[in-house]
Amino acid sequence: MKLRFFGATAAGLLLVALAGAQQQTGSAPTKVKRTADGHPDLSGIWAYAVDLPAGGLKREVNGQVIVKQADLSNRRAPKGEVKGALPFTAAPVYKPEFQAKVKDLFDHESKTDPVFYCGRPGVPRVGPPRKIVQLPNEIIFLYEDMSGDTYRVIPTDGRAHRAEANPGAYGDSIAHWEGDALVVDVTNFDDNTWFGEGGYFHTDAMHVTERLWLDNGNLIWQATVEDPKVLATPWTITPRVVKPSNEPLEESARCVEQDGHRLLNDDHHGQR
Numbered sequence: 307m308k309l310r311f312f313g314a315t316a317a318g319l320l321l322v323a324l325a326g327a328q329q330q331t332g333s334a335p336t337k338v339k340r341t342a343d344g345h346p347d348l349s350g351i352w353a354y355a356v357d358l359p360a361g362g363l364k365r366e367v368n369g370q371v372i373v374k375q376a377d378l379s380n381r382r383a384p385k386g387e388v389k390g391a392l393p394f395t396a397a398p399v400y401k402p403e404f405q406a407k408v409k410d411l412f413d414h415e416s417k418t419d420p421v422f423y424c425g426r427p428g429v430p431r432v433g434p435p436r437k438i439v440q441l442p443n444e445i446i447f448l449y450e451d452m453s454g455d456t457y458r459v460i461p462t463d464g465r466a467h468r469a470e471a472n473p474g475a476y477g478d479s480i481a482h483w484e485g486d487a488l489v490v491d492v493t494n495f496d497d498n499t500w501f502g503e504g505g506y507f508h509t510d511a512m513h514v515t516e517r518l519w520l521d522n523g524n525l526i527w528q529a530t531v532e533d534p535k536v537l538a539t540p541w542t543i544t545p546r547v548v549k550p551s552n553e554p555l556e557e558s559a560r561c562v563e564q565d566g567h568r569l570l571n572d573d574h575h576g577q578r
Contacts, residue, residue, distance in 0.1 A: 336523035338486070341440060346486050346520050349440040351555070352548045354450060389521050390487065391528055391545040398506060398531065398541035411505030414572045420499060424561035426453050428475035428499030429492050429514050434527035434548050436555055445481060445488065452561045460490060467493055473510060475499050490516040501531050502543070509535040524549055 339347045363374050400408050411418045421427050435447035443463040449456050460479040471478040471494050478494040492514040500506045512533040519526050528545040531537070
């Protein structure tokens with residue numbers, strides 16, 4: 307299996323309890339930077355939010371091998387309350403008739419997960435963006451992903467979803483502000499992705515709502531998944547607390563999969 311990663315400059319996402327950390331350090335809350343229209347400015351580069359190899363990222367420079375350990379804590383739930391987060395659960399609840407399918411997909415994940423074979427993760431599995439460019443009437447999300455660096459251009463000017471848009475892994479997105487939170491409404495998905503690593507398949511009826519806001523200098527990202535065809539109830543995922551980063555985006559190496567047919571077991575790969 308040749309899953310290509312981005313190199314030693316990719317940083318792991320650190321999930322922390324911001325309120326607790328603030329109490330320990332005694333630091334004052336970071337003042338929220340705002341745009342001309344008064345909304346919080348989400349623009350900037352944010353820490354990489356997908357799992358990286360546990361053994362570290364190796365880079366050879368002038369014959370010297372440098373190993374940088376990745377922070378894998380982004381996959382863990384926050385240790386405490388995240389200000390502004392919605393109540394969340396560890397896993398979605400599928401209707402009884404689909405629970406066996408989810409278990410079978412997960413039990414054979416290394417053979418059934420499209421991401422393991424260079425498939426697009428889609429929304430919300432791709433996670434928070436690596437870079438945000440906030441403009442007056444739209445916001446741009448840029449990602450680093452081993453299946454191909456993608457982007458999303460999301461209108462914020464009040465327009466409706468495009469009636470003639472083609473279904474896709476990342477759907478059709480529009481956004482609006484609710485107070486200081488950017489709310490992204492995503493529809494029009496194809497059914498070729500999972501919305502989570504645990505065999506979480508969906509149908510073309512999936513509807514995703516992402517919420518992004520700032521707290522103490524960090525970007526908070528949380529998503530809710532609805533799919534009335536297969537889910538018993540909407541699922542709100544664990545919020546992610548994303549630190550600002552000064553590491554620029556890098557072009558991802560081409561994802562090449564040529565060993566899948568050689569797999570003799572069903573190990574879980576743990577990519578997202």
